[in-house]
Amino acid sequence: MTKTAEAGDNIKAENERKSLFFHHLRKRIGWNGDIKEAQESKKLDGKIAQADGYALDDLDKAIQAIEAEDKSKITDSYIRHGEILEWLGLVPSFEPDMFRDRMPAVERREKQGELAGLANKPRESGFAKGGDDDQAWLRGFDRGQATFNQNIGPAMERAEQSRQKGKTELIKTRGRPKKNASAAGQPIEGETPDEAKAAEKAQTTQAAAPVAPKPPKPAKAKSPEADKPEEELTNAERETLAQARAMFN
Template identity: 35%
Template sequence: MSIAGHNSELSVGEQRALMFHHFNLIEAQKGIVRSAQDALKKLKKTAKADGLVMADLDYMARCAALEDPDIVPAEILRRAEIASWFALPVNFQPDMFVDRTPLEDRAFEEGKAAGLLGKGPEAPYDAASAAGQAWLQGWHEGQRIMREDLQSAMEKRNAAKGGDELIQGGEEVGDPFAEAAE
């Protein structure tokens, strides 16, 4: 997949690295914002303790914000029709959507995604197992891809800008890949 626009001179890997770079910076900033939401979390916890279902409260907020009152009934009808296509709740087959990918292959791809996301190398599988080893190999592959493609993407983007407004990692956030590279 190639993303059209001003980054079209970048390779697919470089585009991915650049996107993950910005994704990680944005996610780090979201973490800072989350720390300011403690009061809201406390209110939600109190509501749960009172036996309320948060999804119901969220739905109430959505309904309260709607300008067109016909939207909700139409949505309910659509969802009921979709549920009928799956014969829900009668004859529901819980294994219908089971992932049949071999465990080691899935673990490798999960590890690779974790590496691309800049997550730590802690596998969700036993480290001594084949799945744990595959996950760790995937994590290393994701880290390698990010290092190489992000560096290449940054060099190209900075060269294109001629030294003005160079693209750099966030100064306050720190490099999520620095620890892994050591």
């Protein structure tokens, strides 16, 4: 292989590596854009949830509980926190056994299915098809879906009305500036903005303390030789006048 051919192969190989690199770079740029858009949408949805009265921490903990493979870890954590709250005197006597799972198996499967239906998870129980656990889970799933579908419309409408009412109440609480009021809150005359400004300016001018005019400056005294004709001046006066002219010329 000649050096020219070898150099050509090296350039081709480098361009291929470069192209593959930028192929993956383009994909990651696209993913970054999707992630940013998703984060902004998530942030906006979070604000709406808070406006509806739900804490984001509660939503996140519920998601964690739904997605946890070992549910006992969730209940154990809750029990620990309950005991600590009792030690701190923030809750009355705490009974950990009340939160242990004593639910019958069939009822527990239905509850799991209902939770999946409310969360819009896939309609797959994970149990043997047609078995008691599977049937119980599916009954719960369908009940959860029905509960959500029948109530979400009215709930969202009521929440939107509440949010709009909250905005109105906020405006009422903070108040709006009156139409004919100055910045100091005093009523001013005039129907149009220009008339109102003119009236307010007039009030400000009237309220201002009068400023006494400055006394006129005293006139400078003229020298006697300034009124004499030049031919009547003495030699000394003419010399003084010449010096004065030289200073100002």
